[in-house]
Structures are given as C-alpha cells and as structure tokens.
Amino acid sequence: MRKLPGGRYDVVVVGGGVIGCAVAYFVARRGLKVLLVERAGLGSGASGANPGFLVLSYRESPLALQMAREVLMRLPELERELDIGLQAERTGGLIPVKNTAEEQAVAAVIDQAQRWGLSSARMVTSREAVELEPRLDPGSIVAAGYCADEGRINPFRLVYGLACGCQRLGATLWTHAPVRRFHLGTGPLRRVEAVETEDGRIAEAGVVVVAAGAWTRELVRMAGLELAICYERGEAMVTERTGPLVRGIITDGEFFVGYRDNRNLMRTGACLTQTSSGNVVVAQATTEVDGYDIRNTYQGLREVAAKAARYFPALAPLQVIRCWAAVTPYTPDGQPALGFLRDVPNLLVAASFHSAVGLAPAVGQVVSDLIVDGRANVDLTPWSPERLWREGGWSGGGGC
C-alpha cells in the first residue's frame, strides 16, 4: 500500500460539506494551519442536496435558535468577507396546516419559538397566509405558522464561498480523498495522531474534526468509539424555471404531527421554495435508511408532488427536471452532536444539525473557539457527544 507524507496540520477537518467548510474557514481565520479532507466533491452530500432554508421558527432548541439568528444577522458581513454572492434573502417562512391536529402541533411549535425569544413567529389565518403567499390555494389550508425573519440561501454558494475563503487564508483542501483510517496513539488516552486517506496520504493532526454528515458514525468508529447516530434519506425534486410562484420557504405542517413515532414508515410532506434562478425546489419524503442509500422512490416523489400541487395548484403543469436524495444523520434526542470526545481527546464531532446551512457559520465560529481558546461563549452541554455513547450501537427509533 502506497504511503505518502501529507504534511502536519494544527487541525484536520474531515468533511467538505457546509459544516466542515465553515469549521475550516473559521479555524483558518484564527491563524491555524488547516487541512480539509473530503471523500468526493465539496458539498456532494446533504449540503448540496437541500433547499437552503434559513429556518428559525422550528429550531429544536433555544441554542439552535440563538445560533440561527446570529447567522442571519451576520450573513451580510460573511458575504463581504467571502467575496461571493450567497443569494441570501429574507423571504419569510410559512408552515401551512390542513386540519386541527396539524394546527395544534404547529401552534405549539410557534408558541415555543416565542417563549425562546422569537417574537416574529406567529400563527396566521388562511386569508393572511394567502396575502403572504398569493399563489397558495386558500381552500387547501385552515391556518399557517409564519415567521417574517426566515429566508433562504444558495447552499452551493455558501459551501464554495467558505471553501475558497479558507484556501485564501492558507488552508489546504484534499477532495476525492476518502479517509481510510486514523492513526491512533497508544496509552490510556488514544489521540488521533494522523489521518490516512485512501490514496495513501498521511496528514499529522493536532486536532481532528469529524464534520461528515452521513459518514460521521463510521468515521468515529475508526477511532474506536460508537455513537448513537442513525441515518435517514430525504428525497426532493426541482422544476423548470418559472415566473414568481413561491415567495418564501414553505414547510408542510404535516411534518409536525406524529413526528418519528413510526420509524418504518415513509413520511412525506410539501416543503418548497423558489430559487433565485426561478426553479421551484420541492421536498421531501423521509425514510430511515441503514446505509448510504440515495435512491429515489416513486412512492415518495409521487406523494410529495401531489401534496405540493394541492397547496400551489400552479405547480401542476410545470416540468420536473431533476430528482435526488440525500442522507442525513439524526440522534435519539434530535439534537446535534458538537464537542470533543472524552476518550479520544483531540477528536471533535460536529454533525447531525437540522437545516445545517442556517447554522454552519455559527458552528464554525464555536468550533474554532473550542479549539483555539478551549471554550465557547455558549453552553454546549446539551449537544455534547458524550450523551450519544452507546455500547453496541443504536438501531434508531425509540425516543426520537
């Protein structure tokens, strides 16, 4: 087997998605020598397969909400720093509900967001909803959740902006370089001393960050640890370009009812937005998967198409030009994993974020603080990977 020295880095980031690129960028900005290792191309996993929602109203914790708000506030500054148009827009976000059960569930989510300080989140009547989204069929809904501060961003631009930005700051990028193994130190505390890629390059590392989305569990396993992380697949499609049809980001109220109470069922709902190019992205059908399965299903796409066209009848005659799927990780409590691992003290995990594009810059900032200063300015205890340690693994479902 070929072995090549790959250099010595303060930080090796594994994963060229939006979280990994943000971590690489913010760590490089603190003056550290960074290597970013990506198995395929930048943003080739879930970071390049999501509709770029900048979500606030249904964040899963006060911490996630706080970080998402910080990201929105600082996006103009980041855009200047990265010198790239991120196509970020404050469009407002709507959660249409079709019946009383959905209305109660979404009202509870909106109420919680308000208690967490998001005063712009509220319930609106179907009439107000149609003023906000003129092409929405008022007959298809009974009410909606709404937050004017939400919006969207071009996820590709964010990934490439951060990747190019960290290179300008001196970081090194290896793409098409899957990790083959970690070189572990001996002794009671096993450090990851080096990262070896499939092509035989070996990078010595001070700190290793695993920000690898759908590959996180397997990478952490290379360090001898088992985390309770499972995977699910989300399917989506995009239409041809068209005139103004959807103003903001739409999340189906259906997703808030009976969430994950039956893990073997596919869950479908209409989540959509119109990109700055005029294409309408329509998601999503979610299914639990064992491995990296990014096949599309006829059943899932069919239901998503039907549900989207019920809300927005003007979608019906549009041509769907592309379908895709992505795999994302999830944890038993639905919270992300962010922090160092006690038994492998120089290994940090940053994965399993919901709507990660809207959190990534804040995650990058926090991780760079953890690495450089040894502490962050927020309490990360609820996200500690320690809570996910499982002897013998975890097969998903249950408490999610």
Next chain:
Amino acid sequence: MFGLVREIICRCEEITREEIEEAIASGAVTVDEVKRVTRAGMGFCQGRTCWRLIASLIANRTGKPVGEVLPPRPRSPVRPLRVEEMARGALGDGVR
C-alpha cells in the same frame, strides 16, 4: 467583434466556457463539481447536451483521459415530467 462573442457551453443555463474553465481552475475535477459551482447542466436538458463538452474541458485542464473524468450522476426523470403527471395516483385521486 468576434473576440467579444461568449462561447456558451451549457445552453440551458447560458454558462460560458470561461466560467467552466474558471471552476476547473479552482479545483473542480468532475462534471458534478463543475455543475455545483457554475450551474452548467442544471437546466432543462440536465446536461444531456453539455456534459461531454465539460468532461473534455476537465480532461484538457487536468491531463486525464476524457474517459477517466467522472460523468454526472444519472438522475431521474429520464425526460422532464409534469408535476401533475408525477402526482397521478397519489392521495387517492386520479388514475392509479
């Protein structure tokens, strides 16, 4: 005058050779990477026309044989399909 003509590679998204070469220079070595950076191949024909041109531009720049440049990942639908066609039979309405 002819010097000002932009050489379009992806007609659907009107992406020029210059933009594609810039993406390749910035590190894109597969057709899908060029697509994510430039939008070439994201339009109505989904790269059916331009992906071979893009592959050959990558081959020229990287010195790889064109056959070794990773082609785009094939995605459904094979031809564009209306949302209403896709939805047919779902939710108990229409013909199954």
